[in-house]
Amino acid sequence: MSEPVKLSIVYYSSTGTIAEIANTLVAEAEAAGAQVRLRKAPELAPDAAIDSNPAWRANLEATSSVPEVTADDVVWADAVIFGSPTRYGNIAAQLKQFIDSLGGEWQQGLLADKIYSGFTSSATQHGGQESTLLALYNTIHHFGGIIVSPGYTDGSKFVDGNPYGTSHVDAQGEIKVGDVTRTAAAVQAKRVVSVAKALKDGAA
């Protein structure tokens, strides 16, 4: 009997959209048989910035029990799904700061040969839904990772329409995460676990 897939979901979320998608990914990945670690990147913003937006402060408190990510969460995993809101067509500095801290593990080859995937959200319809994930995937090439995005591998992908990863358009918080985005997250979680399982079993 083979080992379960070890999956880390590593995200940064300011006002909670990304945290909510992360929760769906966790549930779906566990249902698909994976052992899952949910981890958040530490906040970098000053309190003044956080307090200027009640949703930001609320999410920080609501996710206070989620452990902060460490390098071991990547090293341990067979697969890693990174999540970040778009910040001007690129991932948030908070997630980037964690990634930039992985130099020691990178030099030892401890980030390579794993499966990586990504998810994002933006305020406007085409304001980083694709570009943010593509900028994230630049990094995976440097890691020596294997990139598994959803493509159009499920009929539902023609509904949410994003082959690069799960994404949500939130219109500054006005559009909540609903069935379309949750279905996209389910498809991505199952696909990542399934490919990671095949690769792990085949390499064993």
Next chain:
Amino acid sequence: MSEPVKLSIVYYSSTGTIAEIANTLVAEAEAAGAQVRLRKAPELAPDAAIDSNPAWRANLEATSSVPEVTADDVVWADAVIFGSPTRYGNIAAQLKQFIDSLGGEWQQGLLADKIYSGFTSSATQHGGQESTLLALYNTIHHFGGIIVSPGYTDGSKFVDGNPYGTSHVDAQGEIKVGDVTRTAAAVQAKRVVSVAKALKDGAA
């Protein structure tokens, strides 16, 4: 009295969405005082492919009077707006084939120091609306061009939501080009003409 801006709109369109956006760009750019050339990239697909899709054949006939683009249409211009449907997150081969034919002009520096911008369309919501334009803009760096995209420089950009260029989600022809896309095209045309005018006058 200064010279009008010379603008070339160079597109490839199979089923007509891109051709329709191009027409809006022409009208708006002319209204903004530009002298405009509308040009299409030659078709590369075999008749069998074209005839498999009635909208493709119909658009080919409807645009038969649009001149095919030549290198001079780029060399002549102060600004060029390229349009292409997405083909798997990148521009169509038809437009790329025209671009690839510009080696002689590139070597002579005849493509540099102009303003360039782009527009696109895709069947699904996040199926190349950003990535296609970013792949196009790779090329502009090689040309030595100046990239002018719309950003969020007009209130309407928070409605169509694409800072990289005008884009339309057509759901395989089911969603026609409407006011949102036409407004985005108007904003982009005016911006390109306005920046090109300032640059031309300032460099004179």
Next chain:
Amino acid sequence: MSEPVKLSIVYYSSTGTIAEIANTLVAEAEAAGAQVRLRKAPELAPDAAIDSNPAWRANLEATSSVPEVTADDVVWADAVIFGSPTRYGNIAAQLKQFIDSLGGEWQQGLLADKIYSGFTSSATQHGGQESTLLALYNTIHHFGGIIVSPGYTDGSKFVDGNPYGTSHVDAQGEIKVGDVTRTAAAVQAKRVVSVAKALKDGAA
């Protein structure tokens, strides 16, 4: 006893650099146990363009026995390695035209769940060595493919230095493909075959 990995190497080459790297990939992949198809994208350029460059005509003749690629070469394969010279920071129109012809197979899901990788060459040192491969990988997301690039998974990668794929700087033909590029191709071929083998065995 498991089935060998089926690998297609699909390239466009004008003056022969890409064709030469393709040959190294074939030899190394076969040595790693793969069953390999070598295929070229059909030429689109007019004879006048080809005859303006003796190396272009010579390569066309030298590779006349390489079969032209068909959709079946992708459908058949467990893994596909695409190769193209850079053309202004993006793949050549010839390779794009083949990719754009795959709509029927894409709609049937016949391009998904395979492993894809890429290689390139350019005249100048940073003139598309990364951007061309990243533009190519946009397309793989749309295919639902799994992207396997070399990263820095071998000590030699710190010599050739390209984590996105094998690449060669040819200085307009003055720098021939040598040991550094051939080693990079060997690492990439072995890696693609090895990951494809594990995935195939694990999914069986």
Next chain:
Amino acid sequence: MSEPVKLSIVYYSSTGTIAEIANTLVAEAEAAGAQVRLRKAPELAPDAAIDSNPAWRANLEATSSVPEVTADDVVWADAVIFGSPTRYGNIAAQLKQFIDSLGGEWQQGLLADKIYSGFTSSATQHGGQESTLLALYNTIHHFGGIIVSPGYTDGSKFVDGNPYGTSHVDAQGEIKVGDVTRTAAAVQAKRVVSVAKALKDGAA
């Protein structure tokens, strides 16, 4: 008599390569008549990380008199040149953190209609020299900025070979910034100032 171009050079540098290129940009831009602000992004790394690398600590001390960047340095400028070492094919978190703090100015449109350009460095030859700048330029589209990269607009660009911006391969500090990189920086500084001057005069 027209106003001089106001140029901000905003960089993050750990071990000093980017800081050194920034100094060349300052000198060349001033020689071209610009009024220049040199600014650094605040360090985010903990002392333990900095002290693990003597060159990092040395650069931090050597640049202690360079003012830390504020939003006003972007708002004030006609043109901004951003510099960052590659961190896995993307800009460093330190620079990204500054960019992410510009939400207020972005909402007021204070980042738009300026000229932006970028420069970078990496340890290996194709380890982010292009991808880092392209990821940076994603952000400029969101700003509503005008992207001016060098292209091949000077004969020297065929020597350094990077159309996306000045870049330096430092081989972990073994290759110092020399004439090739300094010439590239000079070309980029002059080009940015010259285009900014024309645009400013033409828009006046």
